[in-house]
Amino acid sequence: MAAAGDESAAAAAAAAAGGAAAGEAAVDSKDLQQQSKALDKLTDRVEDRQLDSSRVQSAMAALASSKEADWNAMRLREKELAAVKINPADVEIIANELEMDKKIAERTLREHKGNAVAAVRFLLR
Template identity: 45%
Template structure:
């Protein structure tokens, strides 16, 4: 038993000098309740063959569109004329491969300054 600041003896070990409970928070008690909350919202759905086929076709269509857009972009970039000296300059200054230097120049329509700035960012 311990003495309180006002001289009274503390009779109950769970109460402090001001009559408040000193229960420590229990760290692991809330875990089970939280887990139940999570599992209450999870619903298992059965995937049917038709749903799977439609999902796969949507994914396939999206990939096809992305690939065609990428091919179009590559065709547009191939049309841009670049100077060999500019490619060499970027390769030596940035210490990058020829293909990366050419790509950067083509993306910036042959502008060396813009290509260099984009490579440093």
């Protein structure tokens, strides 16, 4: 009889262990489902956000036209500066007294429309 009691106790322990394993399996499957949903949320966002090629092309065209407009404005500014009459003696004096390159002195003088005093004040500030 003791053997029969041991068998029933072993069967009860096995049933209890099986119930615990079933409970753990349910918890594990819930965790796996939650992880799967979290992963789907991360990957779904990439699919929702597709690039529109026409928008990209229009943006690139706008950038190109803006760059071309800036280039044309710079060329026009250089033409205006080249048309300014300056005294070569003023360039020489500014370059020597402020110990700078003659090109910088000439450019600054042209930007100030040949006014040597304004150019020097600009360079000294």
